[in-house]
Amino acid sequence: MSLVALKQPYLLQVMYDDEPLNPREDYDNFGHMMCWHRRYNLGDENRFEIPNDFLMNLVKRTASEYAIIRYARFGKSESIRLSYDKSAHGWSIECYDGHSKKWYQEDFVEGRLEDNTRDVADRLVEAMTDGDLVKIASAENVILPLDLYDGSSLRMSVSSSAGRAGYAERGSGLVGWIYATASEIRAEYGSVSAENVEKARQTLCSEVQDYDYYLSGQCYGYRLYENGEETDSCWGFLGYLEDVLKEIAGEVLPESHRDMVEELHEVSDTKVIYKGHEDFVEEMGALER
Incomplete structure (x- = not known):
């Protein structure tokens, strides 16, 4: 034309x-765009084979062990819980099976919580669903889910989807996340105030918009x-x-x-x-x- x-x-x-120019390769970006797709190479360089590996890494890097434990111990999740087993003198990590609609013990850490805080937190992270990991990561960072539409052209947008990132094929599907950590927000804007968090969110949305223009040939x-x-x-x-x-x-x-x-x-x-x-x-x- x-x-x-x-x-x-x-x-x-x-x-x-x-x-x-590819905005994810040739621009100086604030956020990190992590995507998974069987047919397209999207987003930034990604060393994680599956979304769960990435989310576990992000939570372990950015969330405190106490935040992870509080999340499971005080009923903030419908799929994982942490409770003290007096008879066994230790902490039981239980997960919910949606098919049988029953709780089952996934792991157990013997001894006092104060003596095993890091171990308990790590085991909780490894047992959590992607949905739980996203919720914890969102409390410490700005992380936005990405939808890919594969039609006459590729289109990408920030979506309100949550949960596990599958492999988007035809039509719309969750394909990954774009994120910035609290430390990166602080370095860029001076603090992690509500106002600066919103600025970071808008910057990430703008980066997704530029990438959408690139993918769709605009x-x-x-x-x-x-x-x-x-x-x-x-x-x-x-x-x-x-x-x-x-x-x-x-x-x-x-x-x-x-x-x-x-x-x-x-x-x-x-x-x-x-x-x-x-x-x-x-x-x-x-x-x-």
Whole structure:
């Protein structure tokens, strides 16, 4: 696709960027995007084979052992609980089986909790569902679930989904998470206040939006000619075409010529044969006849 507008002394050409930069590889990102898909390589570099490995690692790195224990001990989960077994003189880790609708003992740590805090916390993390791990991680970090839509083009968005990340295939599906840790929020904004947490969340959402533009091919560039000579060009514009055109107009055109973006006409494809100023002027003339 090429869109061209002519208003002397300028000719503006806007086209798809066929070799756009990957925002997750070529941009300086704040968040970490972790994705799993059988057919597509998405997000950032990912050393975790399955989502559960990543979530366990994130919780162990960022949540205190006391937060993990409190979560299981005081009824914050419907799938795991920690209780003291007086007869066995130790702590029982129980998980809920949704099929049998019964609790069963998953693990046991003998002795006082004060003497085995780290061990109990680690064993709890290893027994937790992805849903539990996401809840604990969310208390310490900003972590947002990602939906992938696989249709005529790939689309990614922040979703309200929770729970286990499966492998998104056709249609919509949870494909991973984007996150920033509390320490990273503090380093970027100065503190982990509610206001700064919201700023971090909005930054992560913006990064997902840029990646969505990239995946869906909403990537553009332009060439600007003045008096028949190419004087400027730039690539790497991401976004809805209407917004990109406003950005280009404000960046390269004098105010008297910014209305050119409202007069753009589609001309023949230029992917194979490079066209210059004279070719476009001729084609524009043919369109007007």
